[in-house]
Amino acid sequence: MEDRGLILVTNDDGIEAPGLKALIDVVRDFGDVVVVAPEQSQSGMSHAITIKQPLRVTVMEESPSRKIFSVNGTPVDCVKLALNQLLDRKPDLLVSGINHGSNASVSVVYSGTMGAAIEGGINKIRSIGFSLLDYSRHADFTAAKIYSKRIIDQVMLNGLDRGICLNVNIPVGSMDEINGVKICRQTDGHWQEEYDKRKDPFNREYYWLTGYFNNYEPEAKDTDEWALRNNYVSIVPISTDYTSFKQLDALKSWKI
């Protein structure tokens, strides 16, 4: 399999997720496919890595052009194990998803899907995280697959700058209902938590995380939230260098 392209596929919803199967379908024309995905759902695991537990790999499928492995770890563990142990060469592309649910705006920070894509970016691999704005297990991935393929085509053709990955979010709807693609910046917003406080049968309190997204700039047409609300696919290029260069200049005048 030396001369063909090599595509690494992962996700955070776990090896059984329909969105993962949709993404495997999309990439098979681009080369040999190796899937390394978490055994179980890893939503909200961000860029977490497993340090204190050993990792185990289960071979789910192995053929000349396709291998599927599951790992008892996080999405970033999957990428690291793939690059160091499971792949015979550096992949030409890393794709993560298709996530069940939005990773737009600040959700990029919490997302395991995007954690894997960012890990690819850190390793200087062209990497894309895909998310569909539908949490249902029975979500329709038809339009998401068409747009994912078009975006991968462009990434293979044009490349990405060193250390950059893409955060792609796709609205719910048919091809007729989606208006196209917008290149966007990350919306400024935050998740407003509203913990659900309960008492267990032993009268001890516990909390469930709930909340809603608070958009600080709902009118800004260059943001991913605006694009999605207006039925566009949003693409945000994500840097793995988190330095704020603007603040850096301000800090240099401080007297410490």
Added chain:
Amino acid sequence: MEDRGLILVTNDDGIEAPGLKALIDVVRDFGDVVVVAPEQSQSGMSHAITIKQPLRVTVMEESPSRKIFSVNGTPVDCVKLALNQLLDRKPDLLVSGINHGSNASVSVVYSGTMGAAIEGGINKIRSIGFSLLDYSRHADFTAAKIYSKRIIDQVMLNGLDRGICLNVNIPVGSMDEINGVKICRQTDGHWQEEYDKRKDPFNREYYWLTGYFNNYEPEAKDTDEWALRNNYVSIVPISTDYTSFKQLDALKSWKI
């Protein structure tokens, strides 16, 4: 306690870590202190949040000017619970650490210490993550405390731009040995994994994560790794907007 400043303290090494105690010492002159820290070590948990498990809060100490809570979750869970449930008003400052070990360069991405600081930044709170380059439980925090206090003084005096937090790393050494402070950008580098592959007593393979840091730009004097290697405290301003504006302009010419 309405008129005094309010300082939220957290970490990722857990409620019992000596580095947390050092940081509590540093901030007590700045106002009322509320500590909300993980019950157990959360190294490598990045920006992970707990979705599928309920969270429990244990009150460790409660006095008019100081409250200490532990949480069975991640550093980001601690910040979210503090802001939504445990604090009676928005804090004037969030500090995370002092971490036992470096969070320079790309380690910012994996770090639970910095996950908490970034969560503060997302919530528009002045936030700083502190790390000392010494993993030992018996690390000497003397110089780290002096520099942390100086940096907090400057943040309280000058503020930080909206959505920005600081990643502060402190070299090992006495005040005589440390050369001062450098304002830096995040070093371009990555962790090169070398999984330690073993067999369990039942002949099943498992992997331990190990590896080393690979610096792509060891000679770049404006980076945090260079500063630390030359015995300076490094400060990197971290943006919670991960958009790559440079790549954004390039993407706009793509035909999708």
